[in-house]
Amino acid sequence: DLLDLGLIAHLQSLDLSGNFFNSTLPETLFNSSALKELSLSSNLFSGDVPDFSKSVLNSVNLSHNSFTGEIPASLSSMKTLTVLSLKGNHLSGTVPSGFVSVEVLDLSFNQFNGSLPADLGGPSLRYLNLSYNQFSGSIPPEFASSVSE
Secondary structure (H helix, E strand, C coil): CHHHHCCCCCCCEEECCCCCCCCECCHHHHCCCCCCEEECCCCCCEEECCCCCCCCCCEEECCCCEEEECCCHHHHHCCCCCEEECCCCEEEECCCCECCCCCEEECCCCEEEECCCCCECCCCCCEEECCCCEECCCCCHHHHHHHHC
């Protein structure tokens, strides 16, 4: 049961990619104080992306599932998170500003809309993929300066 995986005290990396798991993600999965890397890509997970902002995760790959709704805004202020891939889901709404510690941010192939936040990303950002969404408007001039400081 996925609920129990968060109870493994010394688990640092969990990769369950490429399976047929088909539930919502319980927030208890993120209870492990040692879990740094989580990859659950290419499954059938659905529901909202859980708020794992209180975790110490460095890398989260939830790509190619069936998540819906918006990205929890609290994720964008995580200091430990350096890699976040949510590509290929059914996420919508606007993208939260922030993600100042993130180096890799892939939100491609979703249904995000609206304009890009001027302060998306920070000086650590090395890879940004926002392709195949429904963004509109212009790219804020402040955007380039926020990622090049």
